[in-house]
Amino acid sequence: MAQNKWEVVVVGGGPAGLSAAIEAAKSGCRTLVVDANETAGGQLFKQIHKFFGSSAHRAGVRGIDIGGELLAECEKQGVEVWLNSVAIGLFKEKTVAVERGFDNGAKSVVVLEADRIVLASGASENAVRFRGWTLPGVMGAGAAQTMINVNRVLPGKNVLMIGSGNVGLIVSYQLMQAGADVKALVEAAPKIGGYAVHASKIARAGVPIHTGHTVLEARGDRRVEEADICAVDEKWQPLLETKKTLAVDTVTIAAGLKPLVELAMMHDCQMMFHPVLGGWAPLHDAKMETTSPGIYVAGDISGVEEANTALEEGKLAGISAAESLGKIGEADADRIRSEIWGRLDGLRLGPHGVMRMQAKSEQIDHYKSAQSA
Amino acid sequence: MSVENEGYLTIEELKAAGQYPSGARFQEGPVAVIECVQEIPCNPCETACRFGAIRVGEPITNLPKADEGKCTGCGLCVARCPGLAIFIVDKTYGEGLGAVSFPYEYFPLPSEGDEVTAVDRAGRGVCAGTVVKILAPESFDRTPVVTVAVPVGKAEDVRGIERAGQAGGQS
Amino acid sequence: MENRVENHVVLGMEPPQNLVEITVDGKPVRAREGEKILAALLAQGIIVNRYTVKRGEPRGLFCGIGQCTDCAMVVDGKPNVRTCMTPVRAGMVIETQHGLGRRANGTE
Numbered sequence: 214m215a216q217n218k219w220e221v222v223v224v225g226g227g228p229a230g231l232s233a234a235i236e237a238a239k240s241g242c243r244t245l246v247v248d249a250n251e252t253a254g255g256q257l258f259k260q261i262h263k264f265f266g267s268s269a270h271r272a273g274v275r276g277i278d279i280g281g282e283l284l285a286e287c288e289k290q291g292v293e294v295w296l297n298s299v300a301i302g303l304f305k306e307k308t309v310a311v312e313r314g315f316d317n318g319a320k321s322v323v324v325l326e327a328d329r330i331v332l333a334s335g336a337s338e339n340a341v342r343f344r345g346w347t348l349p350g351v352m353g354a355g356a357a358q359t360m361i362n363v364n365r366v367l368p369g370k371n372v373l374m375i376g377s378g379n380v381g382l383i384v385s386y387q388l389m390q391a392g393a394d395v396k397a398l399v400e401a402a403p404k405i406g407g408y409a410v411h412a413s414k415i416a417r418a419g420v421p422i423h424t425g426h427t428v429l430e431a432r433g434d435r436r437v438e439e440a441d442i443c444a445v446d447e448k449w450q451p452l453l454e455t456k457k458t459l460a461v462d463t464v465t466i467a468a469g470l471k472p473l474v475e476l477a478m479m480h481d482c483q484m485m486f487h488p489v490l491g492g493w494a495p496l497h498d499a500k501m502e503t504t505s506p507g508i509y510v511a512g513d514i515s516g517v518e519e520a521n522t523a524l525e526e527g528k529l530a531g532i533s534a535a536e537s538l539g540k541i542g543e544a545d546a547d548r549i550r551s552e553i554w555g556r557l558d559g560l561r562l563g564p565h566g567v568m569r570m571q572a573k574s575e576q577i578d579h580y581k582s583a584q585s586a
Numbered sequence: 587m588s589v590e591n592e593g594y595l596t597i598e599e600l601k602a603a604g605q606y607p608s609g610a611r612f613q614e615g616p617v618a619v620i621e622c623v624q625e626i627p628c629n630p631c632e633t634a635c636r637f638g639a640i641r642v643g644e645p646i647t648n649l650p651k652a653d654e655g656k657c658t659g660c661g662l663c664v665a666r667c668p669g670l671a672i673f674i675v676d677k678t679y680g681e682g683l684g685a686v687s688f689p690y691e692y693f694p695l696p697s698e699g700d701e702v703t704a705v706d707r708a709g710r711g712v713c714a715g716t717v718v719k720i721l722a723p724e725s726f727d728r729t730p731v732v733t734v735a736v737p738v739g740k741a742e743d744v745r746g747i748e749r750a751g752q753a754g755g756q757s
Numbered sequence: 758m759e760n761r762v763e764n765h766v767v768l769g770m771e772p773p774q775n776l777v778e779i780t781v782d783g784k785p786v787r788a789r790e791g792e793k794i795l796a797a798l799l800a801q802g803i804i805v806n807r808y809t810v811k812r813g814e815p816r817g818l819f820c821g822i823g824q825c826t827d828c829a830m831v832v833d834g835k836p837n838v839r840t841c842m843t844p845v846r847a848g849m850v851i852e853t854q855h856g857l858g859r860r861a862n863g864t865e
Contacts (some may be wrong), residue, residue: 249823251844261767263668263727265628267646273630273668275727275767337824347827349804349817356821359841364796365762365771368804368818377593390692391762392751404590409624410669412593417746419709422593435815436804563625563647693766728767 219245221534222309222327224300224476227255228520229512229527230333231283231292236531237331238290240540245325246287246294247311253287253294254280255335256355257520259362261390262383265408266521270556276520277362303330303476307507329507329534332477333527336470336491336513341375344430346466350437354384354467361391369463373440374398374420375428379407379519381467385415388465396459399426399442401449408565427451431464440464470517477514480505483583489572490516496580500533500550501526504583509534516576518569525557594707595621597742607654607675612742616659616676616685620650621707621745622669634666661687665726674733677741684741685718687733692749695720695730704736704744711748713740759800777847794840794851795821795828806830806840807854831858 221237223230226248238244246253260276271279287294297314301322304310309325338353345351350369354376360368370393374385377400385395395415403425405412416422429441429451444455471492474484482495482503494516495503502509509530512523529550536546561570589595600606603623611617620631620640629642631650639656640663642648661674670689679685686704696702696717704715719733736744764770774789781803788797795806795818805815806828819827823842832838832851836858840851 250842263630263729265626265668267627268630268633272628273666273727277767338820347814347816349806349815352817352819353821356818356841359821360796360799360818361762362768364793364799365765365768366796366800367760367762368799370760389749390766394752405593408626408669409589409593409595410622410626410671413589413595413621413707414670416593417705417707417709418749419705419752420593422591424591436817559646560627562627562645565624566627566647691766693764695766730766 217323218326219243220328220538221245221331221531222247222325222329223331223333224309225255225333225335225512225514226250226253226294227333227335227512227523228257228279228283229335229514229523229530230255230331231287232524232527233331233333233509233511233531233534234292235283235286235290236528237329237535238287238292240532240535242329242535242538242540244292246292247298247300247309248294248296249299251296253284253296257283259355259358260520261362261387264521266560267556271521279520279524300334300476303332303480303508305480328538329509331509331511331527331530331534332495332514333510333512333523333530334473334476334514336472336517338466338470339468341428341466341468343428345432345437345440348431348433348437349435350433350462351431351464351466354380354465357463357465358384358387361387361393367391367393369437369461370394371396371461372463372465373428373442373459373461374465374467376400376467376469377402377405377407377412377422377424378467378469379411380470381465382407382411382415384465384467385420386411386418389415389418389420393463395420396461397442398422399428400424401427401445428464429453429456437462437464470513472514472517474514477503477508477510480508482508482510483580485576485579487516487572487575489568490518490576494576496576496583498580499529499554499577501530502533504580507537516569516573519560522557522560522569525553525560529553589623592708594709595623596707599623603649605649605652607652611654612675612677615678616661616674617654618652618657618659618661618663619673619675620652620663620671621673622650622667622671625649626669628668630666630668631663631672634663636660636662661721661731664689664731665729670729673745675741677738679735679738682738683735684738685733685735686741686744687719687731688746689729690732690746691729694750695722696732696747696750702734703748704734704740705746705748706743707745709746712743713737715744715747717747760802761800777845779845779847779849779851781851782853788845790847791844794830794832794838794843794845794849797845798840798851805853807858808856810856813855829858830854
């Protein structure tokens with residue numbers, strides 16, 4: 214069953230998974246990408262803004278366009294992509310159980326044998342719980358972004374955004390680009406979490422940004438009709454006397470992401486909790502290999518960062534998997550990896566990046582101590 | 587800093603970051619004002635400038651430094667900045683008039699000649715303005731650049747216009 | 758008017774779509790063939806997809822990428838279909854799900 218034996222199986226076809234698959238296939242590995250969605254590309258196709266980074270490496274290019282380039286490159290390199298297919302199990306013998314979807318809607322479970330596995334399953338949005346948070350009209354910021362930029366429908370017209378990280382700031386901007394109004398953005402912390410330039414874009418578009426504020430309640434008859442916000446004190450407790458009611462039909466939550474690590478845990482990959490990286494994530498070395506030999510991670514599963522770091526981590530994983538299968542020499546692999554690490558280090562500088570740089574190096578240090586133990 | 591709490595910069599913050607053009611340079615004609623004061627990993631502005639007027643260097647988290655002597659105010663950097671943080675300010679546009687060019691990624695676009703409400707960095711309407719130019723060549727990659735003429739005294743404050751359909755502007 | 762993003766500064770005009778009819782809680786609804794069921798309903802302002810088992814509370818779009826199941830509905834008699842992941846086909850019969858949903862053959 215040639216269909217069920219692969220040199221490299223990549224779980225997740227987002228920026229990390231696709232770039233891992235491209236590098237592995239380029240080096241001559243028979244490579245399969247398994248993706249749960251109808252289209253690969255992960256969240257790139259809702260990233261309609263121009264990315265930061267170095268102009269030598271696609272900075273200034275919009276995420277949607279990077280997604281298109283990656284899919285074209287996968288095809289060129291002969292990467293096989295199974296869509297509507299969910300990896301549902303990962304077992305000791307490096308076998309992957311996949312519920313494979315077919316174009317006609319049929320599904321069947323297959324067990325794949327893989328010489329190397331790259332887990333690039335991404336992350337999921339965190340929720341914030343407040344009174345009324347389950348009402349229709351309260352949703353993840355990423356969900357709203359999917360609706361407007363991928364499905365091209367507006368989930369609502371008047372939005373309250375919770376959270377001032379880059380997701381909250383960018384999705385606020387994109388909601389306005391799609392024709393909605395963002396009535397306010399609240400952030401419980403005393404300072405804005407994301408990049409100032411993203412905040413400035415929405416500030417000059419008239420969005421009031423309230424730092425030191427939180428959402429108290431969303432109300433309405435079977436859907437959000439209004440929401441209360443108020444200031445918080447230095448212990449994060451709401452100051453009810455500052456309560457204000459906003460007429461909104463949508464509340465979007467941008468409270469960070471957490472790595473989707475179930476498959477790695479199934480395989481007993483050793484994990485580490487790091488708040489900067491979104492919670493539990495598998496330990497890995499500088500080649501992105503986990504404590505389970507032959508299992509690699511890349512992108513948000515290895516700690517939540519950004520699409521441009523995911524692209525670079527995917528390349529590290531793909532090249533290292535190919536090297537371990539003897540498809541590429543150690544010297545070449547080392548040279549390419551050191552170039553990638555140079556770029557990753559560059560992306561992890563500045564006041565926002567340096568914490569991630571520190572967290573990622575702790576991950577690698579813990580990997581080393583786990584291996585020597 | 588206002589930028590960390592409310593999300594918009596003040597001129598004082600910009601001046602403190604050492605990025606603000608001199609008064610003398612403003613009197614010479616259009617000049618780029620780079621409103622990027624956080625060290626983020628980004629450098630497309632550096633290669634966007636044909637005159638070598640913007641320097642980021644290594645590491646790419648350096649703040650962009652504009653050489654106001656080399657800057658011609660051509661505006662090529664405006665649409666290239668992923669943060670939409672570069673503006674062209676021309677305080678010599680006309681009798682009592684200044685012009686401000688800014689990235690404007692919203693539909694519908696205004697038309698030349700439209701009378702609009704010009705807004706400052708905080709989104710507050712500060713004066714009436716006239717749209718005098720809209721550029722959206724393919725090389726701008728879907729980031730149109732709009733130029734609005736405003737009273738010269740407002741040119742350092744105006745950073746955009748009210749959107750069609752924006753609350754306060756319309757329905 | 759539908760809640761559609763028809764023209765967009767970055768995404769451009771929506772490409773031409775094949776319009777089909779589906780039935781939602783007994784009423785005909787126009788949808789784009791192949792779009793997600795959830796999107797077709799949101800475009801019409803239909804925001805409640807299901808009511809919960811115990812308290813009968815309304816639920817709608819929450820994650821949009823097939824993880825949370827809040828948008829589950831009964832589709833062609835089959836309950837618990839994630840409408841954010843399932844494409845529209847002509848003639849689909851879609852019902853708001855109450856509780857665990859009732860299969861077409863009457864079993865829970």
